[in-house]
Amino acid sequence: xxxxxxxxxxxxxxxxxxxxxxxxxxxxxxxxxxxxxxxxxxxxxxxxxxxxxxxxxxxxxxxxxxxxxxxxxxxxxxxxxxxxxxxxxxxxxxx
Amino acid sequence: xxxxxxxxxxxxxxxxxxxxxxxxxxxxxxxxxxxxxxxxxxxxxxxxxxxxxxxxxxxxxxxxxxxxxxxxxxxxxxxxxxxxxxxxxxxxxxxxxxxxxxxxxxxxxxxxxxxxxxxxxxxxxxxxxxxxxxxxxxxxxxxxxxxxxxxxxxxxxxxxxxxxxxxxxxxxxxxxxxxxxxxxxxxxxxxxxxxxxxxxxxxxxxxxxxxxxxxxxxxxxxxxxxxxxxxxxxxxxxxxxxxxxxxxxxxxxxxxxxxxxxxxxxxxxxxxxxxxxxxxxxxxxxxxxxxxxxxxxxxxxxxxxxxxxxxxxxxxxxxxxxxxxxxxxxxxxxxxxxxxxxxxxxxxxxxxxxxxxxxxxxxxxxxxxxxxxxxxxxxxxxxxxxxxxxxxxxxxxxxxxxxxxxxxxxxxxxxxxxxxxxxxxxxxxxxxxxxxxxxxxxxxxxxxxxxxxxxxxxxxxxxxxxxxxxxxxxxxxxxxxxxxxxxx
Numbered sequence: 116x117x118x119x120x121x122x123x124x125x126x127x128x129x130x131x132x133x134x135x136x137x138x139x140x141x142x143x144x145x146x147x148x149x150x151x152x153x154x155x156x157x158x159x160x161x162x163x164x165x166x167x168x169x170x171x172x173x174x175x176x177x178x179x180x181x182x183x184x185x186x187x188x189x190x191x192x193x194x195x196x197x198x199x200x201x202x203x204x205x206x207x208x209x210x
Numbered sequence: 211x212x213x214x215x216x217x218x219x220x221x222x223x224x225x226x227x228x229x230x231x232x233x234x235x236x237x238x239x240x241x242x243x244x245x246x247x248x249x250x251x252x253x254x255x256x257x258x259x260x261x262x263x264x265x266x267x268x269x270x271x272x273x274x275x276x277x278x279x280x281x282x283x284x285x286x287x288x289x290x291x292x293x294x295x296x297x298x299x300x301x302x303x304x305x306x307x308x309x310x311x312x313x314x315x316x317x318x319x320x321x322x323x324x325x326x327x328x329x330x331x332x333x334x335x336x337x338x339x340x341x342x343x344x345x346x347x348x349x350x351x352x353x354x355x356x357x358x359x360x361x362x363x364x365x366x367x368x369x370x371x372x373x374x375x376x377x378x379x380x381x382x383x384x385x386x387x388x389x390x391x392x393x394x395x396x397x398x399x400x401x402x403x404x405x406x407x408x409x410x411x412x413x414x415x416x417x418x419x420x421x422x423x424x425x426x427x428x429x430x431x432x433x434x435x436x437x438x439x440x441x442x443x444x445x446x447x448x449x450x451x452x453x454x455x456x457x458x459x460x461x462x463x464x465x466x467x468x469x470x471x472x473x474x475x476x477x478x479x480x481x482x483x484x485x486x487x488x489x490x491x492x493x494x495x496x497x498x499x500x501x502x503x504x505x506x507x508x509x510x511x512x513x514x515x516x517x518x519x520x521x522x523x524x525x526x527x528x529x530x531x532x533x534x535x536x537x538x539x540x541x542x543x544x545x546x547x548x549x550x551x552x553x554x555x556x557x558x559x560x561x562x563x564x565x566x567x568x569x570x571x572x573x574x575x576x577x578x579x580x581x582x583x584x585x586x587x588x589x590x591x592x593x594x595x596x597x598x599x600x601x602x603x604x605x606x607x608x609x610x611x612x613x614x615x616x617x618x619x620x621x622x623x624x625x626x627x628x629x630x631x632x633x634x635x636x637x638x639x640x641x642x643x644x645x646x647x648x649x650x651x652x653x654x655x656x657x658x659x660x661x662x663x664x665x666x667x668x669x670x671x672x673x674x675x676x677x678x679x680x681x682x683x684x685x686x687x688x689x690x691x692x693x694x695x696x697x698x
Contacts, residue, residue, distance in 0.1 A: 118572065122572070123568070125575075126568050126571050126572045126575060127568065129571050129575060130527060130555075130567050130568060130571040131531075131534070131548075131551045131552050131555050132552060132555055132556050132559075132564055132567065132568070133552040133553065133556045134556065134564075142564075142565065142568055145565060145625060146565075146568060146569055146572065148625065148626065149519060149569060149625065149626070150569075150572075150582070152515075152516055152519075152626055153516040153519065153520055153582065153586075155512075155513070155516060156513060156516050156517065156585050156586065156589050157585070159510075159513065159589055159592065161585060161588035161589060161591075161592070164588040164589075164591050164592060165588070165591055166584055166587030166588050166590070166591060167587055167588075167590040167591040167594055167640075168418060168587055169418050169448070170404050170418070170594065170640075170641060170642030170666075171404060171405050171448060171450060171642065173447075173448065176444070176447045178444065186311055186312070190311040191311065193309065193311060194307070194308055194309060194311070194537065194538030194539070195536075195537060195538065196535060196536075196538075196539070196540075196541035197541070203536050203537055205536055205547055205550065206544055206545060206546050206547050206549075206550050207545075207546060207547070208546070208547045
């Protein structure tokens with residue numbers, strides 16, 4: 116499989132990244148090199164193999180629904196690039 | 211010369227009141243002042259805070275109060291572990307000003323144990339790399355030869371320990387990021403079983419693979435530090451609820467009848483002959499002590515790298531979606547929200563991080579999920595099964611830690627060549643197994659690392675083997691010649 120420049124541009128949009136032409140070119144080339152290398156996985160027949168997303172037998176972890184102290188608002192906002200009235204402030208979303 | 215002590219030696223002197231924590235901390239800080247310009251292990255040093263903490267611990271000890279098992283020992287944390295009130299950058303521009311409002315669980319546990327935090331160490335940005343060259347700030351240098359890299363991604367922690375700038379340090383290991391720098395720098399580095407150490411407050415890279423572990427000067431120290439950080443944590447839903455033994459109880463030197471599997475795939479072409487020789491000599495030492503070694507095959511070893519470079523970026527692309535300039539970290543100016551996201555992420559992330567986000571996004575995207583991500587998860591099963599079968603018969607698996615010794619900074623330009631650095635370490639992450647790297651000699655003036663892989667939650671057995679080897683290796687214990695104007 117080969118990834119095209121258009122697909123790279125699409126993936127960049129999905130990943131919320133922007134890049135100029137030369138970067139686009141470089142990523143296309145590099146992603147192709149890595150994906151080509153990954154093609155060797157197709158040598159293996161995995162039709163009857165279960166996927167392993169996680170090595171531990173994972174169970175849902177339940178806990179009592181109790182009120183606990185949470186991060187104070189000032190502390191939660193202390194790293195905010197911009198804030199107003201105790202909220203994170205961002206550029207306008209709706210025109 | 212106090213900085214040269216191991217953790218166990220320093221604890222002994224503290225108990226006997228021959229030294230104070232303040233003296234140990236002063237020695238470590240003096241060492242940092244003397245050599246860190248050369249080594250560049252630290253992102254942040256908190257000297258005043260460390261000295262104040264040490265003084266508090268000394269006072270408590272003098273008052274006869276109960277202090278923790280690591281009370282008074284100065285140490286460092288990789289800069290991807292959250293430290294309340296202390297800048298935590300992940301060596302990324304996107305977190306250049308991030309001051310965590312909470313401590314990672316390992317930070318809390320080490321505080322409770324009485325360890326004294328000296329500062330935060332450099333890494334490849336978001337732990338993505340094998341050399342620290344991907345740090346957005348600077349490249350850490352290998353103390354044995356400062357033209358060389360210390361390995362990565364936890365290169366700062368590894369270099370700090372061998373340079374005697376910290377008595378021990380923590381790192382994180384997603385595909386070898388503790389063990390490979392441990393090998394390159396000639397220290398002991400362990401990646402515990404997945405789930406053994408809490409990941410709460412570890413800035414996530416690939417959540418099904420990440421695991422925190424110690425860098426120490428010897429195997430006993432590794433057991434001591436692991437004792438303090440291995441614990442079930444309700445704050446991490448993947449933290450295993452299993453008992454934690456006293457790891458020092460395994461340090462008895464007895465490997466009689468221990469069955470060691472030596473997988474031939476880890477001695478194939480691409481592994482430097484000097485590395486193979488040093489590792490084989492180490493195996494001979496264990497056999498001379500009564501261990502039984504046999505060559506085995508782990509047939510899917512070769513697929514570890516392609517599997518890893520699909521799964522880890524896929525998980526990373528999801529984990530790193532949170533860096534959008536809204537709640538913390540760097541924000542680029544823009545007129546609308548979407549542009550702000552894009553500019554923030556494009557300017558805030560470095561090249562390798564963006565490359566992996568792109569790769570992971572692609573592998574998870576509609577139409578390619580089955581071909582790449584799901585395929586990789588299935589081959590991950592095959593790799594895990596190789597180990598499951600081997601561990602029916604063997605107690606430990608012995609391999610080199612890295613295919614080469616440390617390389618010179620700026621010399622590995624090909625991506626895949628850089629990725630191949632992790633060929634010996636990735637499989638243990640994919641299978642969730644504990645693995646330790648210990649020094650097993652030198653190739654020229656650079657250290658070689660021996661890797662011992664164990665059964666899940668059986669860190670004890672690999673520590674037992676590592677300790678027996680260390681006590682009988684016959685390797686001269688030497689230190690890099692730093693602070694002499696660069697002459698090594």
